[in-house]
Amino acid sequence: MPHPSRLLVHVLAVALAVSSTAGCGAFGGSDDPPTGLSVMANVTDKSAMDSVVEAFRRHHPDLRVTVSYADTNVLQKQLPDKLRAGEGPDVFTVWPGSGNPASVSALASEDLLEDLSLRRFNLTMPMGVKPVTDVDGSTYAVPVNFSAIGSVYSTEGLEAIGGTVPETWSELLTLCDTARDDGKVLFALGNSTPWVRQLVPYALVATTVYADRPDFDRDMEYGKESFTRSRWRTALHKYLEMEERGCFSADHLNTTYEDTLDQVASGRAVGVIQIASTLSAVRAVDPDLDLRMTALPATDDPDETRMPGAVSAAYGLNPDSLHRRDALAFIDFLGSEEGQNLYNRSGATLPAIPNTSFAVDPAVKEVAERQKAGTTVPFMDQRWPNSAVQQTHFAQIRALVAGTADVDEVLTALDHAYQGRS
Structure with a gap:
């Protein structure tokens, strides 16, 4: 087995790079906008999102999906500005609740999130989750994991x-x-x-x-x-x-x-x-x-x-997305039983929208018991x-x-x- 230090360098290099069909940086390293659906996630959720995207591509083989990853600090500082400038991704990490500039409450207050109240995942989402996904009675994020x-x-x-x-x-x-x-x-x-x-x-x-x-x-x-x-x-x-x-x-x-x-x-x-x-x-x-x-x-x-x-990771939809139909399909997949299970299977977390088919990672057994x-x-x-x-x-x-x-x-x-x- 490679020495952990050398392996870590490789893992981080992969995690901070774009995992996509286009070669751009976290917020687009070129002047050309990405073609097809663009998704941005936190680097700490890379393995989880990679699993979801791989399955989503199987369901939608003709759809081009570009995925990029960034650190928490980069996302919280740069994502709101990019959305205001009309340069944000189609689907992106959004923080539940109201605690930072890229939170559901902060972005929804500036009309930077699409209203997702009518999406199917709302039918099975626990009421206890809604305080951190909803603003003024409307849902603005699909929660994906309980961490x-x-x-x-x-x-x-x-x-x-x-x-x-x-x-x-x-x-x-x-x-x-x-x-x-x-x-x-x-x-x-x-x-x-x-x-x-x-x-x-x-x-x-x-x-x-x-x-x-x-x-x-x-x-x-x-x-x-x-x-x-x-x-x-x-x-x-x-x-x-x-x-x-x-x-x-x-x-x-x-x-x-x-x-x-x-x-x-x-x-x-x-x-x-x-x-x-x-x-x-x-x-x-x-x-x-x-x-x-x-x-x-x-x-x-x-x-x-x-x-x-609590709900740790959630995703919002850019109301100015040029790929709204594809973005909604991706949001729906994230909220589905398959999407929830895939997201949490590799990440040692629990589905934010529980279902009976999910196998809890033994490492987080206590978390499930406490939940x-x-x-x-x-x-x-x-x-x-x-x-x-x-x-x-x-x-x-x-x-x-x-x-x-x-x-x-x-x-x-x-x-x-x-x-x-x-």
């Missing part, structure tokens, strides 16, 4: 240090010590990549805040709660405690998401705190690696543990009122772990962003 944020462990890595999956906060800290004593680190952390900075806080806040306050988002909306008054404070202090305890890889502010995959695949890290679709990315580096995803405990009572779990049991909570940014909160969160978490801001300053900045204050 989660938690600890992704290499079972070989756990065995190598003689450890087991921790169920309590105390056990988690002890496992950090065990990994360090064995010359490893428990969690690879890539805080050089901005979107990664939200994951550890989200994983902790799911328990510290939502276990006791399941209506926290509504209370925030009504002004009954705030970041500074809530147990977000507890979560951030626990984040710093994990940092001090040596739970994370060294120099993580200069470590990228891609570096963390290599650390897990090479055995230098036992695991990583990530989204569920990262399992497929790690497997791309080492297909033989056995992985397991679990909730990150934040208290010493396992019954209190919650896991961030059914109701011990998941929404991704925090999906219910934030504006994209500034998430961007502030990225910046403030970096400042917190760099030691240039304390917990009070971080929470105050988040409250200001939530309230629309500079």
